[in-house]
Amino acid sequence: MxxxxxxxxxxxxxxxxxxxxxxxxxxxxxxxxxxxxxxxxxxxxxxxxxxxxxxxxxxxxxxxxxxxxxxxxxxxxxxxxxxxxDEGPQRDGDGHERPEVETHATEVTGTVLLSLHGPKGDLRGALLDDGTSLRMPSHAAEALQAYLAPGARVQAWGDMVENGYGRTLEVSEIAEQTVADAGSDAGTGA
Structure with missing residues (x-):
């Protein structure tokens, strides 16, 4: 910008x-x-x-x-x-390179505290009560809005990245979890 x-x-x-x-x-x-x-x-x-x-x-x-x-x-x-x-990305040919990160497949369960958005307002995920952020492409997030709304109880599967600043799960599947079906494995692809 x-x-x-x-x-x-x-x-x-x-x-x-x-x-x-x-x-x-x-x-x-x-x-x-x-x-x-x-x-x-x-x-x-x-x-x-x-x-x-x-x-x-x-x-x-x-x-x-x-x-x-x-x-x-x-x-x-x-x-x-x-x-x-924010002066914008560098223009001298030395562009922003993605770091190599280790991920591990995992599942998380939690209550959504906050929906997360991209800079233009597009829904991109949610923040869980344990501090984990769930991320997914905006088209998937829009289709799964109910799972990403504050108060929703969810179980999600995907690749986790963790470092000294936080942890994020790139969601591959997500399911709503209620008290009655806390042990259920039913999922919806992201």
Missing amino acids: HWIDPACLPETKGTVTQFLLNPHGEPDGFLLDGKQQVHFPPHLGEHVMRHVSVGDTVTVRGVRPRTAGVIAAVSIHLGDGEIIV
Whole structure:
């Protein structure tokens, strides 16, 4: 978003309570005060992680899509006065390379605390009560909205990536779980 002047955008201030990872293990956002999702592009992840920690108070200037409660960060103002600005990806031929990450097949069960969205407001997954984020392509997430809504109890299967910043399950199957069928293995492909 290098073409947008951050000074003209609204500010949102809060305390970073959790980082969010994409399925490649790269930080691509965080939560403010446990409920406001802030998205930043993966090319900013390394810079953000060097300067922002859980517990820090930050001020974000960004764009808020009409359809979702996510802020696509254009700038992040840190408590020490430093400002991280999204100038867009590098254009000198040294583009953003995906890190090689180890994943492992697993299943998780939990209650959805928050639906997760992409920077344009597209539904992309959910955050569970144990801190695990579930991620899937937006077309699959749209078809499975009921499973990704706050309060839904779900069981999901897929490939997990974990690092010092968090854990994300790239969902291959998901099922609603009720108390009556807590032992059921019925799943729906993502």
